[in-house]
Amino acid sequence: MDHFDYRDGALHAEDVPLADLAEAVGTPVYVYSTATLTRHYRVLRQALDARAPLNGALIAFAVKANSNLSVLATLAKLGCGADTVSEGEIRRALKAGVPADRIIFSGVGKTDRELAFALSAGVRQINVESPAELDRLIAVAASKSASPEIAIRVNPRIGAGGHAKITTGGEGDKFGVPADEAMALYARASASPHVTPVGLACHIGSQITDLSPLEAAFRLLAEITRTLRGQGLSVTRLDLGGGLGVPYSGGAETASPTDYAAMTARVLEGLDVEAAFEPGRLLAANAGVLVSRVIQITERADGRRFLVLDAAMNDLVRPAMYDAFHEVKPVVARAGEPVAYDIVGPVCETGDTFARGRALPPLEAGDLVVFTGAGAYGAVMSSEYNTRPLVPEVLVDGADWAVVRARPSYDEMLAGEAMAGWL
Ligand code: LLP
Numbered sequence: 019m020d021h022f023d024y025r026d027g028a029l030h031a032e033d034v035p036l037a038d039l040a041e042a043v044g045t046p047v048y049v050y051s052t053a054t055l056t057r058h059y060r061v062l063r064q065a066l067d068a069r070a071p072l073n074g075a076l077i078a079f080a081v082k083a084n085s086n087l088s089v090l091a092t093l094a095k096l097g098c099g100a101d102t103v104s105e106g107e108i109r110r111a112l113k114a115g116v117p118a119d120r121i122i123f124s125g126v127g128k129t130d131r132e133l134a135f136a137l138s139a140g141v142r143q144i145n146v147e148s149p150a151e152l153d154r155l156i157a158v159a160a161s162k163s164a165s166p167e168i169a170i171r172v173n174p175r176i177g178a179g180g181h182a183k184i185t186t187g188g189e190g191d192k193f194g195v196p197a198d199e200a201m202a203l204y205a206r207a208s209a210s211p212h213v214t215p216v217g218l219a220c221h222i223g224s225q226i227t228d229l230s231p232l233e234a235a236f237r238l239l240a241e242i243t244r245t246l247r248g249q250g251l252s253v254t255r256l257d258l259g260g261g262l263g264v265p266y267s268g269g270a271e272t273a274s275p276t277d278y279a280a281m282t283a284r285v286l287e288g289l290d291v292e293a294a295f296e297p298g299r300l301l302a303a304n305a306g307v308l309v310s311r312v313i314q315i316t317e318r319a320d321g322r323r324f325l326v327l328d329a330a331m332n333d334l335v336r337p338a339m340y341d342a343f344h345e346v347k348p349v350v351a352r353a354g355e356p357v358a359y360d361i362v363g364p365v366c367e368t369g370d371t372f373a374r375g376r377a378l379p380p381l382e383a384g385d386l387v388v389f390t391g392a393g394a395y396g397a398v399m400s401s402e403y404n405t406r407p408l409v410p411e412v413l414v415d416g417a418d419w420a421v422v423r424a425r426p427s428y429d430e431m432l433a434g435e436a437m438a439g440w441l
Pocket of ligand 1: 080082083101124125184223224225259260261262296297298299300340394395
């Protein structure tokens, strides 16, 4: 459920008419709902707390999904932690008020500098993804006389997710280490005074709508936990990653947080571990929309109609990159027989197509539309391609709203560039 609803034919974000926001801030603009973020967090929190083995489990929001400081601060105030994959994300999480002991540092290629930064920040846990990384972390920690708590990320050879490009747990994927190697690595780490292995981690993919691959991966982690304990090693935490899918359209079927919690609790029953989860999309996707204005409608002699928007693939890349589906809705409800539109942006490539043959009520130049489900992997993946300014972001809370990232001016966009001295 979200808080973007029509009232008297006008689409609102909570109590704020989106047309007013578009007028005040300009388009395109991302708009996030505090009530929806809060609701999504609470639904997951309650689902986990209702199951004894998961009661109090850490929810560490995957910052990569939406790293806006106000979004992170909204979640931090609810008690949410952060799953981070770079020094920049750790800095953002800290700045947004996430306590260091709720920050997990994941990622396939953390630099020595980033590892050192994570150690000095005192993050809760570093997820180690390879033997080479363990060696580098031990060296960095030794130089600081530290012994950070680590988890070994297992690649369970179970890939899942909404698209091949977002599947991470498969055998050929770059993430984590296979089970047998993970056990050897855990034993090796346990012998070092400069790391403290506390657990195992996995994340098998994103936009997973069926629980069975997740269950298989979690069972494997539970099995490895028992084996390691049998060798006298201590395993107290399991980081179960993110990946639970969301409905991108009204009728879509996805496993619910309640089913997810029930399945996970079943797998962890009696294991006596502290669980952590790293949801990104689940909390943020349907808490955001991208508002855009129709520049013009281009009609072809063959009857094809292009709805040319002022938002483009550089603002919301998911359709171009993953063939992702985002629902498009008019901001002012329009009457009339639906018309099929090819919905495109102004960027100079055919990939800049959001949807083909999408049925919408008849629209006119100047009308506003929204892309729903744009709160995760939307603004964070935007770029200045075609020298288009990054889209601003607005956070709504009831009848209040604030620009939480401003649209840069053209002068600001160019400020970081210098003319080479010989020009
Ligand atoms: N934990 C780790 C280690 C991850 O790599 C990810 C996402 C998550 C948690 C959060 O996954 P989520 O709960 O959001 O599914 N840009 C793509 C999605 C990439 C996901 C990458 N990893 C998209 O727009 O679909």
